[in-house]
Amino acid sequence: MAEYSLKTPLSDGDVERLKIGDAVRLSGVIYTARDAAHKRMVEGLDKGQPLPFDIKGTLVYYVGPSPTKPGNVIGSAGPTTAYRMDPYAPRLMEIGMKGMIAKGKRSDAVKEAMKKHKVVYLGATGGAAALIAKCIKKCDIIAYEDLGPEAVRRLEVEDLPLIVVGDCHGGDLYIEGRKAWENKA
């Protein structure tokens, strides 16, 4: 288990050295999108429309924050469960997305696409939404404002605490971690 401090955008080299179980502190710019935004982005791509942000080297965070209290940067902002984005994620990997931040198991198709396009899946602690909000220094809604909590936001993050749960070598911590700890309680 190694520890890395990474800055966005990520290169193939950054992604390749990450292995499941590694701890990552992520800083830089990431974008939020979840169910409805993914659907809209991928439908747009199918019609030849560009994404609302430059996806090359970037990471997409699956989150729908709570409303922002006056004086705060963002509301509570923990990860949502990733499998609902599985039908869309490979399409975004094809055009340069380098990472996904969320929680929960992924489909085989997503894991295959991660190997092919060198993409990392980083797990944030679900429910630790107030803690994660502390790492978000700037937040701007840049697209699909009508989707409310599901609008696409540009976030500037500092030392966001993450764990590599899926690497680009086929590693899956949801499988390996469980195997290692089965019948140990």
Next chain:
Amino acid sequence: MRTVKAEAITEALAKVAMNANYDIGSDMLKAFDEALAAEKSEAGKEVIRQIQENASIARRECVPYCQDTGFAVVFAEVGQDVHVEGNLTDAINAGIRKAYGEGYLRKSILNDPIQRKNTGDNTPAVIHYDVVPGDKIRLTYGAKGGGSENMSKQAMLKPADGLEGVKKFVIEAVSVGGANACPPLVIGVGIGGTFEKSCILSKKAAMRSPHHRNPDPFYAALEDELKDSLNKLGIGPMGLGGTVTVLGVNIETYPCHLVALPVAVNINCHADRHGEMEL
């Protein structure tokens, strides 16, 4: 006949709902301390430490513990000697509207399951009414997160499946869905009744403190046994592998038909936000 004003119910419920979303409560904090002591994996311990720090930030700054502030589920025990001045269901929904609006809680409720337009105020709540003796109104509020709810399961087992069938079903539900439901989890199990009754029992169980055992020693022992079995699955905090997958298993039961053995598993995440009020 005692009279309670609808506005008083609205005000009190709004406070309970807001507070439950900011302050996870001493029973859950105690469960996190126990989980940290019991967890053997490093990744699992780190997750539990983050959960503890998150709880203290949320409480201190009055911000939601989790961004998914849930479906508002309310168990309403209404004393038969109480007269509500106004409309009780409206009063409960008004309390939820007030809490989610003034409390900066996320509005996650859609007007229709297929047409999917946000109602904008997190109403309506799901309300389970029960008429009870006395002249009080007791409301138990839970903020039920969508991710863990999605991992819940119900089955109409055969009577021949018996106790072993129930155990197998509970373990299978957590084995398949547990990692996605933000463990460490509180597992609510409803056994008996009809199809819908088992589900309501499982919800009631999921909203119970993980430290309160079923008063029937047979089921209390089953709760402990299932907790041990589920922690042996190895799923661990956030599914990263570890020895604490569940904080507790709560069982609620009801008599059932001679041809039936309904069982429902309602999974609650570590953000098991609940609160009570009595008027």
